[in-house]
Amino acid sequence: MQFAIGIxxxxxxxxxxxxxxxxxEELGFDGAWTQEQIIGSESFIGPVELLAYAAACTERIRLGCAVFVTPLHNPVHLAKSIASLDRLSRGRIDVGVGIGGRGLPFAAFGVSSExxxxxxxxxxxxxxxxxxxxxxxxxxxFWQLQDAVMEPKPVQQPHPPIWFGANYPNAVRRAVRMGDGFIGAGSSTTARFRELENIARKAMAEFDQPDFAIxxxxxxxxxxxxxxxxxxIDRALKSLHGRGDIISVAAYGSTEDVVRGLSEVTDCGAEYIVLNPLFNDLEQMEWLAAEVIPRLV
Incomplete structure (x- = not known):
């Protein structure tokens, strides 16, 4: 098991x-991850800028975003940003990608949902x-290039690991075919994650991808x-996701309660968990490292 922390x-x-x-980094977390929310009422710092800052503050810990909603981006610009981040971090970047869900303002980005x-x-x-x-x-x-050159290349070869966010069977199968890992959304329940994990395992066998990560x-x-x-956590989730029926996705309460909730996730086949507090971040991270993670490894 590996554990990351939400930035x-x-x-x-x-x-x-x-x-x-x-x-x-001192506590030994394996990764630190951001999210992307371009338009919203929360004061939300952008992931590319935040990852660049994180790269300058750290030496070892891996840094990632789950996920960039890539249809909202020009892929040439995004490729350049990610290659630059990988250089600045000396090869510590993980790239989460996703199509995006209902309710996103695609028209604001000149993109059709079709x-x-x-x-x-x-x-x-x-x-x-x-x-x-x-x-x-x-x-x-959508895009046309002729003899286009982009330098420098990422430190990681052939490129930084690609993690797919996915919430439907076809998307999970696409992740196994095209990516290096699948990361279940924080806004999805453990039961839903179990269903998608089963689909991913079958696809791993079908496409001969034994090293695919979950x-x-x-x-x-x-x-x-x-x-x-x-x-x-209910207030924080309502504010972040804009809906009021999401508390069931969280692990909350005492150490025993949170260990129990996270154990259900590991029992579903998760090999890597991004632990994401939404208040008192430093205090919560210390508590997780001291009392929760040791009981899960």
Whole structure:
């Protein structure tokens, strides 16, 4: 088992964030992950900028975003940003990609919701080629390049690991065919993750991908007062995801309660868990490292 921590992304003091990142590395977390929310009422720091800052604050810990909603991005720009992050971090970047769910304002980005899968797969293919080929000629329905050169290449070869966010069977199978790992969304339940994990395992055998990785983001709230923990994480999740029926995705309460919730996730086949507090981030991270993780490894 490996464990990562969610990087605080709400409006914050940069010096406090530096202390958080340094401490995450000292505590031995395997990774530190961001999310992407471009439009929303929360004061949410962008993932590319935050990962660049995190790279400057740390030496060892891997850094990732789960997920970039890639149809909202120009793949040439995104490929350049990720290659630059991989260089700045000396090869510590993980890249989460996803198509995006209902309710996203696709029109604000000049994107039609009718061709998302084609745009997603075509854009990912283009990014991989820009990372790995000396010169790229690409002719597709959305982007065209002629003898395009992108330097420098990422440190990691052939490119940084690609993690897919997916919530449907076809998307999970696509992840196994095209990616290096599947990461279950924090907004999905453990039961739903179990269903998708089973699909991923079958696809791994079908496509001969034994090294494909499986992960899950889990929102956590530690508090000896379980009712208080529930109320706080419920408010935070409603604010983050814009809906009020999401508390069932979180692990909250005492150490025993959170260990029990996370054990259910590991029992479903997760090999890597992104632990994501949504308040008192440093205090929660210390508690997780001292009392929760030792009981799960």
């Amino acid at each position: 605080p992304q709400f409006a914050f003091d940069p010096l406090e964030l530096r202390c958080f990142l340094v401490r995450a 061709d998302l899968v084609d745009r997603f797969t075509s854009g990912l293919q283009l990014m991989k080629r820009l990372w790995t080929e000396s010169s790229v000629t690409f002719s597709g329905p 992960a899950k983001r889990v929102y956590v709230a530690l508090d000896d007062n379980a009712n208080r923990a529930r109320a706080r």
